[in-house]
Amino acid sequence: MKPAFELFGYRMPTYGIMMLLALLSAFFVLWRLVRRRGVRIECAITVTACAFGFALVGGYVTYMLASVGIPAILAAAREGRLFEVLSRGGIVFYGGLIGGIFGAWLGARLVELRFVAIMDLCAPALALAHAFGRVGCLFAGCCYGMPCELFFCFPLSEDIAGGARLFPVQLFEAGCDLALFLALLKYLKRPRPVPRAAGIYLMSYSAYRFILEFFRYDAIRGQVFGMSTSQFLGIPVFLLGAVFCFALAPRGIDPDPFRTEMGMIPGFRRGER
Numbered sequence: 001m002k003p004a005f006e007l008f009g010y011r012m013p014t015y016g017i018m019m020l021l022a023l024l025s026a027f028f029v030l031w032r033l034v035r036r037r038g039v040r041i042e043c044a045i046t047v048t049a050c051a052f053g054f055a056l057v058g059g060y061v062t063y064m065l066a067s068v069g070i071p072a073i074l075a076a077a078r079e080g081r082l083f084e085v086l087s088r089g090g091i092v093f094y095g096g097l098i099g100g101i102f103g104a105w106l107g108a109r110l111v112e113l114r115f116v117a118i119m120d121l122c123a124p125a126l127a128l129a130h131a132f133g134r135v136g137c138l139f140a141g142c143c144y145g146m147p148c149e150l151f152f153c154f155p156l157s158e159d160i161a162g163g164a165r166l167f168p169v170q171l172f173e174a175g176c177d178l179a180l181f182l183a184l185l186k187y188l189k190r191p192r193p194v195p196r197a198a199g200i201y202l203m204s205y206s207a208y209r210f211i212l213e214f215f216r217y218d219a220i221r222g223q224v225f226g227m228s229t230s231q232f233l234g235i236p237v238f239l240l241g242a243v244f245c246f247a248l249a250p251r252g253i254d255p256d257p258f259r260t261e262m263g264m265i266p267g268f269r270r271g272e273r
Contacts, residue, residue, distance in 0.1 A: 018136030038268030050107030058099020059091035123201035131177035145169035199244025206234035
């Protein structure tokens with residue numbers, strides 16, 4: 001656990017640095033993928049910025065609703081402690097995923113691109129960004145695993161689980177995210193039906209996240225019907241991925257990302273790869 005480090009005399013938050021790396025890596029991957037389709041770099045910047053911005057908002061709002069609750073928020077507002085409560089908010093990934101999808105849709109609309117085609121290209125970028133985010137969680141000491149005495153387990157802090165050795169669930173999830181990123185990147189090297197790559201991402205992530213939730217030990221995650229909030233939200237996400245893979249993709253949706261030529265690199269001919 002290392003929530004901050006010193007750089008040139010300034011205290012830098014490790015989680016914030018990892019989030020910055022997540023943003024830059026997501027943009028770089030998305031830019032490389034859309035460039036093959038002839039999409040302008042300005043369009044990639046717009047889609048990435050909108051997706052990342054709304055992902056932060058969606059993740060934060062979901063955290064507040066699931067872990068704090070509306071009654072507690074309203075009570076804090078009546079007592080004049082609203083800012084204090086809101087400032088302690090975190091991020092729930094599935095809320096960020098929903099917000100990020102909406103942001104990507106909005107960004108695609110702003111630059112006149114087809115969202116369903118861009119969504120496939122966003123999938124590997126999202127997987128890589130999430131891997132950086134989970135490493136940030138490890139350094140920040142959040143989203144930690146259960147006490148475990150296996151050789152690869154280690155303590156995060158004396159303030160977390162009494163200094164016990166913990167299962168590094170953040171690193172396992174980061175590893176799964178990285179493997180999914182590499183698999184999607186290889187999958188997209190050839191033309192594929194859209195939005196199958198996005199469906200593969202949603203189904204794969206929700207499946208291994210559901211399993212990894214059993215190894216979590218942090219208490220502020222919220223529960224729905226005996227499941228953690230993330231396990232509960234993972235069920236509709238998996239089903240949505242299945243719809244993408246097995247209902248939408250076989251319909252032969254046009255993979256051309258352009259609604260108009262506004263976002264196209266000058267001189268690029270449609271159909272090129």
